[in-house]
Amino acid sequence: MIKYPIILINFKAYRESSGKKAVELAKIAEKVWKETGVTIGVAPQLTDLGVVAREVEIPVFAQHADAVEPGSATGHVTLEAIKDAGAIGTMLNHSERRIRADQVDFLVKKARKLNLVTVVCSNTPEVTAAMASLSPDMVAIEPPELIGTGIPVSKAKPEIVLNSVKLVEKVNPEVKVLCGAGITTGDDVEAAINLGTVGVLLASGVVKAKDWYSAIMNLVKPLLK
Amino acid sequence: MIKYPIILINFKAYRESSGKKAVELAKIAEKVWKETGVTIGVAPQLTDLGVVAREVEIPVFAQHADAVEPGSATGHVTLEAIKDAGAIGTMLNHSERRIRADQVDFLVKKARKLNLVTVVCSNTPEVTAAMASLSPDMVAIEPPELIGTGIPVSKAKPEIVLNSVKLVEKVNPEVKVLCGAGITTGDDVEAAINLGTVGVLLASGVVKAKDWYSAIMNLVKPLLK
Amino acid sequence: MIKYPIILINFKAYRESSGKKAVELAKIAEKVWKETGVTIGVAPQLTDLGVVAREVEIPVFAQHADAVEPGSATGHVTLEAIKDAGAIGTMLNHSERRIRADQVDFLVKKARKLNLVTVVCSNTPEVTAAMASLSPDMVAIEPPELIGTGIPVSKAKPEIVLNSVKLVEKVNPEVKVLCGAGITTGDDVEAAINLGTVGVLLASGVVKAKDWYSAIMNLVKPLLK
Amino acid sequence: MIKYPIILINFKAYRESSGKKAVELAKIAEKVWKETGVTIGVAPQLTDLGVVAREVEIPVFAQHADAVEPGSATGHVTLEAIKDAGAIGTMLNHSERRIRADQVDFLVKKARKLNLVTVVCSNTPEVTAAMASLSPDMVAIEPPELIGTGIPVSKAKPEIVLNSVKLVEKVNPEVKVLCGAGITTGDDVEAAINLGTVGVLLASGVVKAKDWYSAIMNLVKPLLK
Numbered sequence: 009m010i011k012y013p014i015i016l017i018n019f020k021a022y023r024e025s026s027g028k029k030a031v032e033l034a035k036i037a038e039k040v041w042k043e044t045g046v047t048i049g050v051a052p053q054l055t056d057l058g059v060v061a062r063e064v065e066i067p068v069f070a071q072h073a074d075a076v077e078p079g080s081a082t083g084h085v086t087l088e089a090i091k092d093a094g095a096i097g098t099m100l101n102h103s104e105r106r107i108r109a110d111q112v113d114f115l116v117k118k119a120r121k122l123n124l125v126t127v128v129c130s131n132t133p134e135v136t137a138a139m140a141s142l143s144p145d146m147v148a149i150e151p152p153e154l155i156g157t158g159i160p161v162s163k164a165k166p167e168i169v170l171n172s173v174k175l176v177e178k179v180n181p182e183v184k185v186l187c188g189a190g191i192t193t194g195d196d197v198e199a200a201i202n203l204g205t206v207g208v209l210l211a212s213g214v215v216k217a218k219d220w221y222s223a224i225m226n227l228v229k230p231l232l233k
Numbered sequence: 234m235i236k237y238p239i240i241l242i243n244f245k246a247y248r249e250s251s252g253k254k255a256v257e258l259a260k261i262a263e264k265v266w267k268e269t270g271v272t273i274g275v276a277p278q279l280t281d282l283g284v285v286a287r288e289v290e291i292p293v294f295a296q297h298a299d300a301v302e303p304g305s306a307t308g309h310v311t312l313e314a315i316k317d318a319g320a321i322g323t324m325l326n327h328s329e330r331r332i333r334a335d336q337v338d339f340l341v342k343k344a345r346k347l348n349l350v351t352v353v354c355s356n357t358p359e360v361t362a363a364m365a366s367l368s369p370d371m372v373a374i375e376p377p378e379l380i381g382t383g384i385p386v387s388k389a390k391p392e393i394v395l396n397s398v399k400l401v402e403k404v405n406p407e408v409k410v411l412c413g414a415g416i417t418t419g420d421d422v423e424a425a426i427n428l429g430t431v432g433v434l435l436a437s438g439v440v441k442a443k444d445w446y447s448a449i450m451n452l453v454k455p456l457l458k
Numbered sequence: 459m460i461k462y463p464i465i466l467i468n469f470k471a472y473r474e475s476s477g478k479k480a481v482e483l484a485k486i487a488e489k490v491w492k493e494t495g496v497t498i499g500v501a502p503q504l505t506d507l508g509v510v511a512r513e514v515e516i517p518v519f520a521q522h523a524d525a526v527e528p529g530s531a532t533g534h535v536t537l538e539a540i541k542d543a544g545a546i547g548t549m550l551n552h553s554e555r556r557i558r559a560d561q562v563d564f565l566v567k568k569a570r571k572l573n574l575v576t577v578v579c580s581n582t583p584e585v586t587a588a589m590a591s592l593s594p595d596m597v598a599i600e601p602p603e604l605i606g607t608g609i610p611v612s613k614a615k616p617e618i619v620l621n622s623v624k625l626v627e628k629v630n631p632e633v634k635v636l637c638g639a640g641i642t643t644g645d646d647v648e649a650a651i652n653l654g655t656v657g658v659l660l661a662s663g664v665v666k667a668k669d670w671y672s673a674i675m676n677l678v679k680p681l682l683k
Numbered sequence: 684m685i686k687y688p689i690i691l692i693n694f695k696a697y698r699e700s701s702g703k704k705a706v707e708l709a710k711i712a713e714k715v716w717k718e719t720g721v722t723i724g725v726a727p728q729l730t731d732l733g734v735v736a737r738e739v740e741i742p743v744f745a746q747h748a749d750a751v752e753p754g755s756a757t758g759h760v761t762l763e764a765i766k767d768a769g770a771i772g773t774m775l776n777h778s779e780r781r782i783r784a785d786q787v788d789f790l791v792k793k794a795r796k797l798n799l800v801t802v803v804c805s806n807t808p809e810v811t812a813a814m815a816s817l818s819p820d821m822v823a824i825e826p827p828e829l830i831g832t833g834i835p836v837s838k839a840k841p842e843i844v845l846n847s848v849k850l851v852e853k854v855n856p857e858v859k860v861l862c863g864a865g866i867t868t869g870d871d872v873e874a875a876i877n878l879g880t881v882g883v884l885l886a887s888g889v890v891k892a893k894d895w896y897s898a899i900m901n902l903v904k905p906l907l908k
Contacts, residue, residue, distance in 0.1 A: 021306035027283070027317025054310055055295070055318040058252070058284035070280070072308025080381055081246035082436075083297025083330030085279055092252025093280040101784075105308030109776075109784040113810050135788050138813035141854065156305055179816065179854060211307075326559075334551075334559040338585050360563050363588035366629065404591065404629060471756035477733070477767025504760055505745070505768040508702070509733035520730070522758025530831055531696035532886075533747025533780030535729055542702025543730040555758030606755055661755075 009096070009125055010067060010145070012184065014207040015197065015227050016049040016127065017214050018071060018099065019056075025215045030056040031063050036220045038064045046228045047207075051099055054085055061094030069127065070098035073119075075111035087115065087122055097125030099209075101139065103152045109138065116144045127186065127209070133171035140176040140183045147176060147185055148209045154189035156212050160196035161189040166203055173204035191227075198230035234321070234350055235292060235370070237409065239432040240422065240452050241274040241352065242439050243296060243324065244281075250440045255281040256288050261445045263289045271453045272432075276324055279310055286319030294352065295323035298344075300336035312340065312347055322350030324434075326364065328377040334363065341369045352411065352434070358396035365401040365408045372401060372410055373434045379414035381437050385421035386414040391428055398429035416452075423455035459546070459575055460517060460595070462634065464657040465647065465677050466499040466577065467664050468521065468549065469506075475665045480506040481513050486670045488514045496678045497657075501549055504535055511544030519577065520548035523569075525561035537565065537572055547575030549659075551589065553602045559588065566594045577636065577659070583621035586635070590626040596634045597626060598659045604639035606662050610646035611639040616653055623654035641677075648680035684771070684800055685742060685820070687859065689882040690872065690902050691724040691802065692889050693746060693774065694731075700890045705731040706738050711895045713739045721903045722882075726774055729760055736769030744802065745773035748794075750786035762790065762797055772800030774884075776814065778827045784813065791819045802861065802884070808846035815851040815858045822851060822860055823884045829864035831887050835871035836864040841878055848879035866902075873905035 017037060019025035025033050030052040037048045049067040052060045061068045070093075074084040090098050100115055101107050107115075112128055119126045126144035130136040136149045149172040154161050162169060169187045176183050187200050188209035200208050208227070217223035242262060244250035250258050255277040262273045274292040277285045286293045295318075299309040315323050325340055326332050332340075337353055344351045351369035355361040361374045374397040379386050387394060394412045401408050412425050413434035425433050433452070442448035467487060469475035475483050480502040487498045499517040502510045511518045520543075524534040540548050550565055551557050557565075562578055569576045576594035580586040586599045599622040604611050612619060619637045626633050637650050638659035650658050658677070667673035692712060694700035700708050705727040712723045724742040727735045736743045745768075749759040765773050775790055776782050782790075787803055794801045801819035805811040811824045824847040829836050837844060844862045851858050862875050863884035875883050883902070892898035 018307060021301065021303050021309050021311050021314060023303040023313050023317070026303070026314050027319070029317075053314045054279045054308070055282040055314045055320075057280040058282075059287065059318075062284065076246065078246050078248040078251070080436075081329055082243060082324070082327040083279070084246050086246050086248075086251075088248050089246060089251050089278045089280045092248070092254075093284075094252070095280075099307070102307040103785075104306055106783045106785055108781045109787070109810050109813050110778075110781055110806050112784070113807055113813070131785050132788055134817050135784050137816040137854070138784050138788070141812040141816055141850070142809050175816070179812070211305075328560075331558045331560055333556040334562070334585050334588050335553075335556055335581050337559070338582055338588070356560050357563055359592050360559050362591040362629070363559050363563070366587040366591055366625070367584050400591070404587070468757060471751065471753050471759050471761050471764060473753040473763050473767070476753070476764050477769070479767075503764045504729045504758070505732040505764045505770075507730040507733075509737065509768075512734065526696065528696050528698040528701070530886075531779055532693060532774070532777040533729070534696050536696050536701075538698050539696060539701050539728045539730045542698070542704075543734075544702070545730075549757070552757040554756055661757075 011047050012206040013201060013231055014047040014049055016051065016186065016207065016209045018209060018211040019050065019052045019215060020211045021053060022215045026053055027056065030060050033220055034060045034064045037224055038066045040221065040224045040228055041066050044228050044232060046231050048224065057095055058093040067096040068094065070095050071102065072105045073098045073100060073115055075107065075114045087118055087124055091122055091124055097127065099127045099129065102129045103131055103150060103155060112139060113142050116142050133168060133175050136172040137175035137179050140179045143180055144183060147183055148188050149185065150188040150209065157190050158192055159190040160192065160199065161187050162191065162196050162199035162203060164190065169200065169203040169205060194226050194229040197227050236272050237431040238426060238456055239272040239274055241276065241411065241432065241434045243434060243436040244275065244277045244440060245436045246278060247440045251278055252281065255285050258445055259285045259289045262449055263291045265446065265449045265453055266291050269453050269457055271456045273449065282320055283318040292321040293319065295320050296327065297330045298323045298325060298340055300332065300339045312343055312349055316347055316349060322352065325351055325353045327354045328356055328375055328380060337364060338367050341367050358393060358400050361397040362400035362404050365404045368405055369408060372408055373413050374410065375413040375434065382415050383417055384415040385417065385424065386412050387416065387421050387424035387428060389415065394425065394428040394430060419451050419454040422452050461497050462656040463651060463681055464497040464499055466501065466636065466657065466659045468659060468661040469500065469502045469665060470661045471503060472665045476503055477506065480510050483670055484510045484514045487674055488516045490671065490674045490678055491516050494678050494682060496681045498674065507545055508543040517546040518544065520545050521552065522555045523548045523550060523565055525557065525564045537568055537574055541572055541574055547577065549577045549579065552579045553581055553600060553605060562589060563592050566592050583618060583625050586622040587625035587629050590629045590633045593630055594633060596636055598636040598638050600638040600659065607640050608642050609640040610642065610649065611637050612646050612649035612653060614640065619650065619653040619655060644676050644679040647677050686722050687881040688876060688906055689722040689724055691726065691861065691882065691884045693884060693886040694725065694727045694890060695886045696728060697890045701728055702731065705735050708895055709735045709739045712899055713741045715896065715899045715903055716741050719903050719907055721906045723899065732770055733768040742771040743769065745770050746777065747780045748773045748775060748790055750782065750789045762793055762799055766797050766799055772802065775801055775803045777804045778806060778825055778830060787814060788817050791817050808843060808850050811847040812850035812854050815854045818855055819858060822858055823863050824860065825863040825884065832865050833867050834865040835867065835874065836862050837871050837874035837878060839865065844875065844878040844880060869901050869904040872902050
């Protein structure tokens, strides 16, 4: 469904990427994809999900889903609602929105039936292996202490990424591995790929950049060789 | 900001009111408002919030907000995002998505600064009084045991509504009271108004109806006299 | 049931007041009570509750209770278990363990039937009023930003305590008010009493003191006049 | 540390096994151990943990631990408090008290340093594998739909137990597997052992029995051959 490698941009709850700006940022990501062919996914805020999914052709992800069925579940985000909004899949278990393992299990199994793509975040190699046991499409290892620092995990803690890749290989080799935390430049992306990942998950490195187009293009460059 | 009385339709996480159907239902509610002048608010799923707010002129509410600031809060719904999406306000503390009193306090105070309207749900007269102490625009008393039953609180348990109205009068008379749970017909709405409320909060009574237009028009009728 | 004023010592999850040391600290509090007649309550960790309640005659409180009935509720703390362990009551909604308003409502109503005393914490005057609407025995206003600082709320932010006392007087004058955060000395206690409270809630001011007996005796002194 | 096989009795939040009765039940379990040499663990309610651990020599477990450090964590249960109370270890992630995978990871790693034994519950073979990736001492597979039914998982759904054993063998063969849900008799225990587990986790099968001694002795019998 997804053509790898992938750059996945998490809009978080930043006001810089909220409402109209969410659409603007998604369109710039789409532009880079059109110019380079590199897969760029976007994960806007939940309130913007439907609007963004209407406006772009690149893969749009929810940032979170709740482990509930459609029905009497006011204020919750079902996988069905994510699908109906036009998104291709969802992130799960981000360090800022952890859920329980049984909920990840429920959501991954259900997403598969709904043809939704799942990206499950983790914080240590052991938790990465645990999440890979649940067979999502991708796991994304992000040491929380590096998130938002600009210190790239792929260079500062390569052993965490390597160990994650190795454990996933053992537990379930069909699961793809992303890494995140501190990713800002194309060099960081290249380092991530060299460690055995299929791409990166990042947020402030793009959202907080003065020039979104240049920031994304810089990330994509090493993937063009 | 709001012209009372109000009929507030909660789309919950029903698939019948998700995605494109959310826009469809909101437009029918808008049609009834245009024809009758009675305020009808809609609370679509979070993933549909931006899309619905773009499409209609009636008041659009979020079903829930998280007590967090914009920023590194992946998967959370800030009041700012709700505003940026074009909504007029938010429901809080619905029985299916309770939050803590300190979070209601945080959100109500912040919503006031952002000019967002707050509707805080409660389950007993005492909790209604507690929520009114936090000075939201509206409280909505909904005995959970009647939600989704079709047995209207305004007729089956009028004393719960009356006690809520009386306690709110004492604690903070500026707070408006809605009631909900089991509301389906115009008679239920009339009974609610007669108990001292400014309107009703309902979900399945409209969403699960075969003919949305007739269902909403039926609710509005006693308010036209 | 309780003779006011009261000094309530929260053992938190400090290791200095865990296991055998919990019993030791409770016995010293009991000694000061025997010598002075001033009510001193202790709230040991949940794992020590039964042991401490066996060993002392002063009021023993749980630090938290869950809003569940006895039965299939592994890992939860019921009010019945608190009673069976020999405690006199429980703290609820501490800033480090907030629960929802409907849960406070459930627990306060049930505690009354079980003859258990409830102390509900709050963080702002508005939340204090909200909690008082639920009619616990005591509310304890504690601005979180002062907790553990040694800067006493009763001297640094007297207006928060005064406003809380005033709002509780309006909402439900039968509810007693405690204050907490930064309380260390008898002067802080005296200031609290002068603001209209019936006592204080404190933790590190006693638990982290080198000499527990002197620390507690110092707090009690102004109450002996 | 533990001699296998093991029968682990979860007292849940049943009032039948609360306070003084917790000690009584633990002493009967201890009696059966003395008479048969079969390891019987008990997991009393948190409020009874210290009292029970003082009174018996058999392994005492907490039902739950929170992923927090000792300190300002009112109402939470630290591993240190569990150790100070005299328990040998803790259950984690019971179906009635699920926690997140990163919290299980944190707690298992820390328990190892504190020499505490961990039993992590799960609901499906996939989640069992995920929990085994985190290297606790034991995992306990319990399909929630059978808990409390008296329909033993070891006979009604042997494939769930078998698949769990097989996946754990692949992911981390050092982790022992228990099974639970519906276990009542020695036959159920025997079936569990034959499926490759080292024992069972049960609650109502013992706690709700009229004669605790006979109920436990019946469970132990097949292990005496």
